[in-house]
Amino acid sequence: MTETHPKPEMASENTIPILVEFTGGLEMLFSDERKHRLSVPSKDDEGNPVNIGWLVKHLCDKVMKDSRKEMFVLDDHVRPGILVLVNDADWELEGEASYALQPNDNILFVSTLHGG
């Protein structure tokens, strides 16, 4: 697995390049790949800028091949025990699901570990 940072790319008019990462075991739900380079539309179906809420649904519907959706999303929210980081900052500091994605954003999903 090669792991590199995304090359700064210019956002085309319709899409935004982002890097989505999974760690703490979540990568197992996403084809065992920690890093996913995605190109997402800049606007959702209603013409609003896409946010993390949209991204979570997109990941669940389009990227995740595992059938255990409940291990990622519960009741339309990221399941308890998963932290979401926007460019290495807790998404709570950035507006949570309403944070509008920017070109070359790094969105990290961390599953809490409990072992010791």
Place this chain on the structure above:
Amino acid sequence: MESANASAAALRAKIAATEERLKLLKAQLANIEEKEAEEVEESPVTRKWPLLPDEYKRYGRQMIVPSVGIQGQLRLKDASVLIVGAGGLGCPSSAYLAGAGVGTIGIVDGDIVETSNLHRQILHNSSTVGMKKVDSIVSYLKSLNPHLKYITHPTHLTPQNAAEIVSQYELVLDCTDHPTSRYLISDTCILLQKPLVSASALRRDGQLIVLNSPPLPAGDAKGGPCYRCVFPKPPPTDSVVSCGDGGILGPVVGVMGVLQALEGIKLIVEGRLKEEQEVDGRGNTMLLFSASGSPQFRSLKMRARSSKCVACSGNAELTLEKLPGMDYAVFCGIASPIGILKPEERIEAKEYLELEQDSEKTHVLLDVREKVQFDICSLENSINIPSSSFQGTRSSSLQEGKPSWLPETVRADASIYVICRLGNDSQIVTQKLKEAGLDNNGKRAIKDIRGGLKAWKEQVNPSWPEY
């Protein structure tokens, strides 16, 4: 055979007697050393020195680090730290705290040392298997640094004993392995205003976070966040994977334990155990470690205390009086043993042995452990299709008709027996195979072997390797 047993028993008795004798000699030596130390202290010339001569030598290399100095060393000597869990995190963290000269070290653990602990729980050893973990760890720590006070709590931390135990210390290290204990420890630390260094590890990953630092009273937004601020809701029970189920690399959990000790030493040396206000420029961070990551370490900027937190906000309902009545197992959910199949859909391991020996009847034995486990040991003629490969919606292991893993030569009515490590995943897969129509409307029997390979070892083959 009998004479071998007799000589083994004689040897065991001899070893026990020798160990007793050794214990006595060690106690005598400790007695003499203690007296020597007292004599040195009482000598009028050296009396003004706050540390013993051995301590100056012992801690010299760390005392000359500018951020430590003699003041930091005396703070370490005065400090008391509680380590909850004497396992993969507790071993390295307690070793470094004892090495650094933390005056009082308490260890909580109700478990005994097992052979499967030894690859990572580095203070225990082959001869302490079967011993209480707290005794095993303290025997190591005493030989590492005899100047300190060690207190053992040979019990699990519970809502009933937590406040009494934690109140005896100034700093807590969470070295446990389950969400129930993590919430309990965090709540107790909030109620008693103790800073908390929390770490965890699984497989090749580790996480570290310093909580309740500064340890301000509930309702003070400048205090550090608690475990509930970061994780207000517990994770679903089936997302909680233990080191026993998921695996763990020794150095991974070791690195996390060492980092816990480091954070603890920093808090003590910098005089931040009872700090009354936040120091500027220090935000809350979580450190991620991943053996296979690039970079391996990653520091994440974390939220502050939550104004809605049930433990540390102004609206908190948690009190010391309520703590003993809290049920953390209910809060976190209890992983109940899986029992989704009817009795007639399951067979015992010893019944399977009879089937295996009956060459007339053909059948398929499906082992659904992960390949890495199957490679360690497997039953003859078994086919390995990991249970995880039945999870995908477009899983090729579950395609309609005859799946590719089913040998061509197998008859359409040949039974399928499903086995795994403990007998949980095998039930789920058995059900999935039936749902996919592989039972040919009842013409083909599909059954799970109750209790998995653990039962196989118990009922059929005691030489089966248990890992």
